[in-house]
Amino acid sequence: MEAILRDQPTFGFGVDSLNPHPPRGIEAVGGKTKESLRGQVMQLCPRVPGVYGMLNRTGELIYVGKSKSLRSRLLSYFADSSSDEKGGRIIESTRAIQWETQPSEFASLLREQQLIRRHSPRWNVQGVPKRQRPVYLCLGRLPAPYFFLSAKAPADCVAIEGPFYGAGRMQRAIDGLNKVFRLRDCSQKQLFHFAEQLQLFDLDHRPGCLRLELDTCLGPCAAACTHEDYQLQVSAAESFLDGFNDEPIIAISEQMKRAAAKQQYELAASARRTLQSLEYVHRKLAILAKARREYTFIYPVNGYDGLNTWYLIHGGEVADVAAEPRTEADYEGLKPKLRQWRAVTKSSIDRGHGPFPHTLALVASWFRRNRDEKRRTFAPENVRRRFRASSLIVARS
Structure with missing residues (x-):
């Protein structure tokens, strides 16, 4: 294989679902x-x-x-x-x-x-030195959801956030989160028995690990809590993912101070590492939460080749895309999609329920690094005004 002819690649990239223009050649x-x-x-x-x-x-x-x-x-x-x-x-x-x-x-x-x-x-x-692999922070796996890491975002979770970087750091974070919220972290093979479950005989369910005795788990495996009690803790964990709950930061910080006061320096050092991991997660969650709250608009992006694009950003995610209309006929043809955009943006978006939830971190990072770009955005209800303004500019040029 001395050379590959142009326009005849050996590997196709595939369809670009976020390209509203004619397919681009390779x-x-x-x-x-x-x-x-x-x-x-x-x-x-x-x-x-x-x-x-x-x-x-x-x-x-x-x-x-x-x-x-x-x-x-x-x-x-x-x-x-x-x-x-x-x-x-x-x-x-x-x-x-x-x-x-x-x-x-x-x-x-x-x-x-x-x-x-x-x-x-x-x-x-994989295999790239000095490169941290991305992982997703997941809350899920019935019947007793808990925090776990995944290289790819699963579809059947209560909540998913990310990507985050540094598997070791993230593992320390989820260990701390499961303990603070008293969620289980055992295998899916573990049998669970909630307190309200009826049984023919009065059985004493033994816990699958020591965490119930250490008071770092509610013990859904040993009928030590009801399903409702456990679900309350899952809801509190969700609020942490939404960026509204700093309970884990406070709890681990206090644990570190108590250990240092008792001269338990190894325990204090371990708590400090966990605290640093949780602070990293909390900072990123706050950034993503801000993007969800504030980033709902149409983002117009000019192409070097004249192929300008309108991206619908909803709840911080890329929700849809359209070629910028150049003529009145283009605008008339785009009206059905624009009506849909206005309807979509009137409702709030739940975490990860958009068509492209994985774009949240990318969008948040883009506007954090390019703050002036947000000034170019406009609300879906201002589309007509935007189109008229851009038409005048084209006409004058």
């Missing part, structure tokens, strides 16, 4: 040496936003990235300064590079996230 180059790949990238790759994929000798997609300047980003892999473990090992395994242009940096971010979730390239999710 270009690819291939070669047995880094010098060959670099020369083709320099000759063919444009300086525009987009996503790229690295393929190994068998045509497997091993890495996905994005950039606001594809040519500059791809050439950086061949620089001597990029011969570190991550960039160097990726490019050493690469025999072909493909790219797909995007109209904007924001579109590139969304597309990169979509591709990583869809294809799970191994260099994006």
Whole structure:
């Protein structure tokens, strides 16, 4: 495989569900040496936003990235300064590079996230030195929900937040959360017996672990609580995920102070590590909660190629997308979708119930880093005014 012809990639990225414009083609180059790949990238790759994929000798997609300047980003892999473990090992395994242009940096971010979730390239999710793998903080698993971590967001949970980074740090956080809220953390194979469950004989259900005796679990396995009692604790745990409950921070902080006062320094150090993990989680949850409360609007994004896009942001998530109307006919054709947008934004959004819940952290991060961009947004009810203003600008130009 000395070279791959343009427009004939060995691996398709697939449909872009957040692209309202005509499908964008993929270009690819291939070669047995880094010098060959670099020369083709320099000759063919444009300086525009987009996503790229690295393929190994068998045509497997091993890495996905994005950039606001594809040519500059791809050439950086061949620089001597990029011969570190991550960039160097990726490019050493690469025999072909493909790219797909995007109209904007924001579109590139969304597309990169979509591709990583869809294809799970191994260099994006494992084996990359100094890279922390993303994990989701989940509250679920009936009949007695509890906090646990998952590499991918499960569909059958009470609540899911993330992604968070640092599996070790997050494991300490969920251990602390389950203990503070007195939720179980045992296997799904454990049998549960709530206090209100009827039984023919008066049986003494033994707990599956020591946490009931330590008063860090309500003991749903040993009929030590009712289902209602347990559900109250689950609701309190939900409020923590919503960013409104700092009980775990206070509880672990007090535990650390008590241990230090009693000169139990190892216990105090352990509590301090747990506290630091919980503070990280709480800070991020507060950011996500702020995005849910404040980010409901239409975000217009101009494309370098004139393909402008309107993103409906609802409850901090990308809820829908449409091509910006250029003519009165375009606007008339878009009216049914705009009516739907107005109806959607009038109702509140529950956690993770939008069509693209995984975009919440991306949207929150984008507007935190690009604060001026929020000034360009507008409410769905102001669409007509926005269209008229943009039409006047086009007419004058």
